[in-house]
Amino acid sequence: MSSRLLTVSTSPHLLGRATIRSRHLETMLALLPAVGFGVYYFGGPGLMVILLATASAVAAEYLAQRLTKQPVTVGDLHAALMGLLMGLVLPAGAPWWLPVVGGALAVVVGKLFFGGMGGYPMNPVLVAWVALALSWPEQMNAFYQPLSSEWYVSETPLMMLKDDPSTLEVVTRSELWWGLVPGAIGATATWPLVLGGLYLVIRRIVPWQIPLGVLLGAAGMALLAAYTDPTLGELGYETFAQQWSIVTFHLGAGGLMIAAFFLAPEPVTSPVTPWGMFLFGLGVGFMTVIVRTWGAPVDGAFYGVLVMNAATPLLDRIRPKVLGKIEGTA
């Protein structure tokens, strides 16, 4: 008995089953419905963009870490998840090199430059997305009309909204929420994103405060816009049901839902405290609708996430109340 050595360590001696890898794997599983819809809607081009972005992100992480003699962390699936998200926020009509550059940028500039997992200040996928959107606006707006026999570039509902508020009445909500309008591969269909997002919330991989904050913030801001914006006033909306239709438009359009459930709750760049998370989400929601209604860019969801990422250290200062702490003592 004495010859067998026993392990000694601090408590706890039980650990939960969650690991970094399992989180990323489950997030990818939750994205599967969105990927399925994207591939169904956009066919070969859509699938190609997703695959190229994922492959590029994984390859970039492997090469960069080998080159800098760091431990290779491809196995934790973070690069694969980032590449998948990158592909989903790109348009199906993007040339082949756009997802390749995007995936590599996300991993190398967005993540590894800042010290890898746990170190980066802003969502690396969106950092890469902004870089692409500013550098190649034409290619980044090559949105295809889904389910068409011949692919052609078309305007998204949000682009049309910029010029003409009556878009709110032209696009039916069921088209919008099922993604039968031009848009990014994975972001245009809203229902599959909601499905995957709810799974993550139930699994507690995504804290419920962030998506709730985003949705409430966007809804609140959309209502505010309905009351105050003169161009929307021309539509003559009087009843609450009519004004609510603006809310359902904003929630279903563009990248809001993928931001709410997948990009904003990115763990490293979002706050950790309950109220901080909620305010972070509210901020993302506000920014989205502000940019869409009054700003120059077409969609504000991704910019909103990046701006609120910068506010994360501030929001982390909103701490929960410590049980049993008496004020004025340490």
Next chain:
Amino acid sequence: MSILSLFKGVRLPRSPEPPPPRPLSPPDKVIIPLRQHQGRVCEPVVEPGQEVLLGQVVGASEEFEAAAVHATVSGKVEAIAETYDPAGQRVPAVVIANDGRDAWVEAEGAPPTLSEVEVVQKTRPTRLLKRLREAGLVRSGLLGLPLHVDLSPPMAPRAYMFMTGIPVVRPIDTLIVKAVDHDPPVVTNQAALAEAGEELALGIAALARIAGARRVVIVLPAGVEPPGVAQLAARHEWETTHLDGRHFPYAVDNLLVKKLTGRVVPTPYGEPRDVGVVVEPLVTALDVGRVLSQGRPPVDRLFTVAGDVAQPQVFRVRMGTPIARVIEAAGGLPVEPGKVILGGPMMGYAHFDLDTPVTKETDGVVVQSAESVRTFQDQPCIHCGRCVAACPVGLVPTELGKLCEYGQFEDAAERDLLHCIECGCCAYVCPAQRPMVHLLRFGKSEVLARRMEQ
């Protein structure tokens, strides 16, 4: 208690119900540590070679914060040696070889035994307390205080109370008897329900009388309704309530008090008695009843063996039995042993020496095979916030862990490091498997060491 607390803490995995307790024969040799409580070490009052009888005092102390220790077998003192206490610290111990006679020491001038609740309720509290002190009772559970210390009012009001507006002397009005275990699968208190009877009633009545508590609450594990306890409670107008012990750590004292009475125990230095509550485990209440009705110090205790053994069991063992023997009786260590943990899997201490004895503090032991041992990883924090959501006292463990890792101890202390109860929920939920409790304990010890220097 708010609904939000349902989402805090962790739900521990379900473990099989152990069969009812069974006695384990006394060992050939007992190792009796001279400190089996949180407090001062006792002086040995026997010498090697001396014959001792069952229940004879072998270690005593003049200090208030010490509980006397008694021989738990009759036989010859072999040596005064060193062993480990449940927390892994070295402690002197009396080693006694068992002669198998189990001859009790003659009690001289012992007070008459008490066997009726009504009598106990009329006895002066100081008399009762004196008997408990002579029997060397200790509150069962890791880092348990001697029972007479636990039940006595503090010698002087503590400094922190002056600045806080808490009434300095708050009379105790509530006694909580815990039949639910905070760290399953060590379920010693739950198993002790099988022995509930008149002695338990006597013990609870004595504890309530000493503390001065009018209200007595017996906390039963969820889904367990022993008829004996219900009868006792009905007869003596005690309340019973239920609590799910798997919802860790809500059976730990401070959180239990908050849940049952709504009162918040001041931390880091406060105790439940500061808000007028005394919490005692059921095993301790049973021991009090035995001491009063039999007039003898306890020589055995209930002890759970759980985890990767052939037959998880609750035994009634002599104190001082090496844990190796108890584990052997439960089927022995697995082929590839990993960890032997005194206490429970979440808050217990891993041991390497299987000669460590069963003491008044230890509720049980958990055995893990090599393959079920989980190791921490040296990965960076990914800032996911799971620990913040899980922390039952509302800390931000992720930040504290990082501050302690990089030596920013005073910053950590400003962010309420000392309020941590070391329950381990943060480490349990951490996807990066960071050694959270290790980091926070390290930080705490550094902060306290620096404050001592000043």
